[in-house]
Amino acid sequence: MTRQELINQIYRKKSCLSIGLDVDINRIPSHLIEKYDDPVFEFNKQIIDHTMDLCVCYKLNIAFYESIGVEGWSSLAKTLEYIPADIFTIADAKRGDIGNTSKMYARTFFDHMDFDSITVAPYMGVDSVAPFLEFKEKWVILLALTSNVGSRDFQHHTDRKGEALYQKVIRESQTWAESDRMMYVVGATHPEKLKEIRALVPHHFLLIPGVGAQGGTVDEVMKNAHVPDACGLLINSSRGVIYAGDDEDFAKKSRAAAMELQQEMAAYL
Numbered sequence: 001m002t003r004q005e006l007i008n009q010i011y012r013k014k015s016c017l018s019i020g021l022d023v024d025i026n027r028i029p030s031h032l033i034e035k036y037d038d039p040v041f042e043f044n045k046q047i048i049d050h051t052m053d054l055c056v057c058y059k060l061n062i063a064f065y066e067s068i069g070v071e072g073w074s075s076l077a078k079t080l081e082y083i084p085a086d087i088f089t090i091a092d093a094k095r096g097d098i099g100n101t102s103k104m105y106a107r108t109f110f111d112h113m114d115f116d117s118i119t120v121a122p123y124m125g126v127d128s129v130a131p132f133l134e135f136k137e138k139w140v141i142l143l144a145l146t147s148n149v150g151s152r153d154f155q156h157h158t159d160r161k162g163e164a165l166y167q168k169v170i171r172e173s174q175t176w177a178e179s180d181r182m183m184y185v186v187g188a189t190h191p192e193k194l195k196e197i198r199a200l201v202p203h204h205f206l207l208i209p210g211v212g213a214q215g216g217t218v219d220e221v222m223k224n225a226h227v228p229d230a231c232g233l234l235i236n237s238s239r240g241v242i243y244a245g246d247d248e249d250f251a252k253k254s255r256a257a258a259m260e261l262q263q264e265m266a267a268y269l
């Protein structure tokens, strides 16, 4: 998907919501487990049916699918097929290795499967990221400042000139790809850093996880990092949306949770 197609969708739906399909088999409503051969896919299908007009992206965290083996990969593939073609998709895989191996990861998610983007760790440098950029209209979403507490262990570390590691990642990687192929992950749990990061990358999209279950808010993100006329944000919520309910009406409750986030976003779009 192109940058302009993504932007058009955001303004059409008045939403920059990414819904994280982080499906834990132990949290799926029991009636789905009893009734369906592939309860993970059925869960996703019902969530997608109830939310696709409210979000512009689905992020599938690969760990949740890998953790249940071959069946998980099959549920992942079926879910990806089911997502409407005009909705942006993220393989949240956090990959990156020597070039020869990254090439295989890129083939997995861009060739074998048809995701629009993949999350990539930057720490092995340019040759570990380049193979993902060889695919036309596919995006790399580079980890910059993550949402977890441990992000302080390395990412905030400053060099002698006072530049933090996450700042260096953002500055250097801008020479690897333009804003039509590269996004950055910045946690909603660092609202005080959002303005500064937006100044470093005025045109790039930021993928912002950490809203809801991890304590970040849509309002603070929109206030500090929203770009007029381009939005420049995909704000993700996983557990807050998909586990809003745990009974037969779980998908309706997900819709209500997604709508609440979308309406907060609409005020800025």
Ligand SMILES: O=C(O)c1cc(=O)[nH]c(=O)n1[C@@H]1O[C@H](COP(=O)(O)O)[C@@H](O)[C@H]1O
Binding pocket: 020, 022, 061, 092, 119, 145, 146, 147, 148, 185, 186, 187, 209, 210, 211, 212, 213, 214, 236, 237, 238, 239, 240
């Ligand atoms: O790359 C990510 O998506 C990501 C980066 C980060 O810094 N923090 C973070 O929480 N994530 C992912 O975003 C999702 C957050 O889930 P919830 O906290 O349930 O909304 C999970 O899939 C995480 O793996």
